[in-house]
Amino acid sequence: MSEPVVIGMDVGATKIxxxxxxxxxDILASRLFKINSETQAITLRSIEASLENFIRDxxxxxxxxxxxxxxxxxxxxxxxxxxxxxxxxxxxxxxxEQLSDHYKVHAALDNDVxxxxxxxxxxxxxxxxxxxxxxxxxxxxxxxxxxxxQLLRGTQNYxxxxxxxxxxxxxxxxxxxxxxxxxxxxxxxGMLARVQELLVDYPDSMLHAHAQSDSxxxxxxxxxxxxxxxxxxxxxxxxxxxxxxxxxxLVNLLNPEWIVYGGGTLSDGWLIEHVRVxxxxxxxxxxxxxLKGLLPSRLNPDQVGLLGAACLAxxxxxxxxAIE
Amino acid sequence: MSEPVVIGMDVGATKIxxxxxxxxxDILASRLFKINSETQAITLRSIEASLENFIRDxxxxxxxxxxxxxxxxxxxxxxxxxxxxxxxxxxxxxxxEQLSDHYKVHAALDNDVxxxxxxxxxxxxxxxxxxxxxxxxxxxxxxxxxxxxQLLRGTQNYxxxxxxxxxxxxxxxxxxxxxxxxxxxxxxxGMLARVQELLVDYPDSMLHAHAQSDSxxxxxxxxxxxxxxxxxxxxxxxxxxxxxxxxxxLVNLLNPEWIVYGGGTLSDGWLIEHVRVxxxxxxxxxxxxxLKGLLPSRLNPDQVGLLGAACLAxxxxxxxxAIE
Numbered sequence: 311m312s313e314p315v316v317i318g319m320d321v322g323a324t325k326i327x328x329x330x331x332x333x334x335x336d337i338l339a340s341r342l343f344k345i346n347s348e349t350q351a352i353t354l355r356s357i358e359a360s361l362e363n364f365i366r367d368x369x370x371x372x373x374x375x376x377x378x379x380x381x382x383x384x385x386x387x388x389x390x391x392x393x394x395x396x397x398x399x400x401x402x403x404x405x406x407e408q409l410s411d412h413y414k415v416h417a418a419l420d421n422d423v424x425x426x427x428x429x430x431x432x433x434x435x436x437x438x439x440x441x442x443x444x445x446x447x448x449x450x451x452x453x454x455x456x457x458x459x460q461l462l463r464g465t466q467n468y469x470x471x472x473x474x475x476x477x478x479x480x481x482x483x484x485x486x487x488x489x490x491x492x493x494x495x496x497x498x499x500g501m502l503a504r505v506q507e508l509l510v511d512y513p514d515s516m517l518h519a520h521a522q523s524d525s526x527x528x529x530x531x532x533x534x535x536x537x538x539x540x541x542x543x544x545x546x547x548x549x550x551x552x553x554x555x556x557x558x559x560l561v562n563l564l565n566p567e568w569i570v571y572g573g574g575t576l577s578d579g580w581l582i583e584h585v586r587v588x589x590x591x592x593x594x595x596x597x598x599x600x601l602k603g604l605l606p607s608r609l610n611p612d613q614v615g616l617l618g619a620a621c622l623a624x625x626x627x628x629x630x631x632a633i634e
Numbered sequence: 635m636s637e638p639v640v641i642g643m644d645v646g647a648t649k650i651x652x653x654x655x656x657x658x659x660d661i662l663a664s665r666l667f668k669i670n671s672e673t674q675a676i677t678l679r680s681i682e683a684s685l686e687n688f689i690r691d692x693x694x695x696x697x698x699x700x701x702x703x704x705x706x707x708x709x710x711x712x713x714x715x716x717x718x719x720x721x722x723x724x725x726x727x728x729x730x731e732q733l734s735d736h737y738k739v740h741a742a743l744d745n746d747v748x749x750x751x752x753x754x755x756x757x758x759x760x761x762x763x764x765x766x767x768x769x770x771x772x773x774x775x776x777x778x779x780x781x782x783x784q785l786l787r788g789t790q791n792y793x794x795x796x797x798x799x800x801x802x803x804x805x806x807x808x809x810x811x812x813x814x815x816x817x818x819x820x821x822x823x824g825m826l827a828r829v830q831e832l833l834v835d836y837p838d839s840m841l842h843a844h845a846q847s848d849s850x851x852x853x854x855x856x857x858x859x860x861x862x863x864x865x866x867x868x869x870x871x872x873x874x875x876x877x878x879x880x881x882x883x884l885v886n887l888l889n890p891e892w893i894v895y896g897g898g899t900l901s902d903g904w905l906i907e908h909v910r911v912x913x914x915x916x917x918x919x920x921x922x923x924x925l926k927g928l929l930p931s932r933l934n935p936d937q938v939g940l941l942g943a944a945c946l947a948x949x950x951x952x953x954x955x956a957i958e
Binding site: 466467470472565 | 883
């Protein structure tokens with residue numbers, strides 16, 4: 311008899327990853343689809359078609375539930391996708407109900423960072439800790455906050471926007487309208503944009519070659535900084551300072567037991583290793599003593615979105631209990 | 635028949651306020667005692683004597699439970715006071731058990747900001763909202779974070795140190811060791827210290843008269859700023875900018891429904907009125923839309939410590955349920 315699974319769908323701005331995931335968090339099969347996002351209707355058809363295609367080809371046991379991780383504003387209790395910024399969702403979509411009616415199983419939605427944090431609670435550090443921060447730095451910066459074993463959602467399920475923490479009041483203007491947010495300074499997307507902007511002032515920087523060959527990444531900036539490239543040093547040390555401030559502020563405010571991290575920008579460990587000493591030594595005595603450390607998430611960074619979506623499904627699976 | 639009450643004790647660095655409080659949050663009697671804090675043993679005797687005195691003179695119904703709000707690190711589940719900074723508590727005190735054994739009623743401890751936040755949950759905005767921030771600015775700055783109807787305690791019950799959020803990385807050195815924390819810029823204690831430090835550079839400031847007559851308060855700084863005093867304008871506008879940054883950061887991170895405020899420095903409303911426009915207009919769209927506003931706490935600022943302590947007692951009173 312084949313192993314029980316749920317279906318997870320990680321819906322990004324350009325791609326959808328669909329997979330079948332066991333209760334232990336093993337991904338038995340997964341497939342990547344492109345998303346066609348010309349209009350709201352086309353976007354929704356694209357999502358439905360990806361799921362339909364995956365399920366048609368899936369030959370394991372029938373899925374027990376479906377979970378969908380999305381961008382934008384979601385009401386997870388009602389299963390409604392209200393709006394998105396990177397996808398043209400402008401009027402509310404009763405997506406959980408639609409999927410549930412069509413496939414005759416429970417379906418659940420949540421935003422991608424909350425979903426990843428719930429996966430971290432179920433399959434990661436949450437097996438040992440009730441009080442942790444899940445830090446994700448990739449294109450942007452977001453955090454999942456878990457206290458007393460519960461995800462902090464906020465009043466409209468929008469908690470976690472750590473990227474829009476001001477760390478430099480006279481810093482560069484952020485698209486959000488404030489100056490000196492951490493996201494444009496320390497996220498992968500932010501660092502790449504700063505390199506493009508500052509290259510003209512650093513004609514000898516080795517980052518020119520990366521930029522021309524379209525191979526510029528956070529990792530290439532960190533490597534160039536280690537070899538003494540002045541532009542790379544500037545960008546990466548600004549990122550270290552900004553991230554260090556934000557994390558110490560968080561430790562003082564929230565008194566977490568662990569910080570676990572994931573996301574492409576943190577995957578080579580460079581940025582975290584450079585903030586580690588500060589974060590472990592500079593918070594207030596009491597909060598410092600109770601912080602056990604900074605750890606990489608044990609969930610595969612390429613799969614955490616899918617695992618998050620699948621976790622939503624396991625959380626509503628009738629045999630697994632109610633929505634968290 | 636006299637109304638059922640609990641006893642609350644608000645233990646500060648120099649004084650103890652003891653009172654009898656009903657389940658509706660009415661204070662039927664209260665009395666202020668000085669605290670003698672030469673050693674740990676003397677401090678503890680001082681606390682016990684205050685309680686003994688109050689109960690001896692109390693002629694209402696016998697108290698159902700005792701609650702104590704304290705400074706420092708407290709384990710509310712175990713009822714242990716581990717240590718304090720403003721009082722000489724260096725080895726753990728099983729205070730809840732001691733009071734409970736002596737008076738034959740349940741007793742509970744917590745730190746003062748958590749206690750005030752629990753009072754806000756029971757008798758204030760918590761009657762209408764599950765997701766709010768209780769902001770207290772007096773000598774220092776602290777916050778109580780309530781989400782999904784629960785107080786966020788952190789792993790060692792030390793969450794809430796909002797004062798040690800860096801808002802100006804090149805700002806003045808804070809006693810915590812970092813630069814540019816909000817507390818020395820925007821707390822009452824911080825603003826008074828900055829006036830003392832900067833008076834020499836502003837020989838014409840009207841704050842000299844206040845400083846000489848020992849009548850300098852946050853309120854006198856705000857009043858002087860309104861009449862155009864340059865030193866007062868500098869101090870108060872720095873405070874406005876710092877507090878505004880911190881509150882918008884918090885709104886983006888936590889997505890609260892309300893911010894309620896208390897504490898002596900905010901009591902005349904000046905500081906809040908000057909940050910209100912920013913806090914209501916500059917967070918991210920989603921978090922801004924769900925913030926209903928900034929409100930003064932409906933709890934009397936002079937009594938909130940006592941109400942917090944009493945709330946701890948109501949929370950453990952056998953007829954009122956278990957420890958939150």
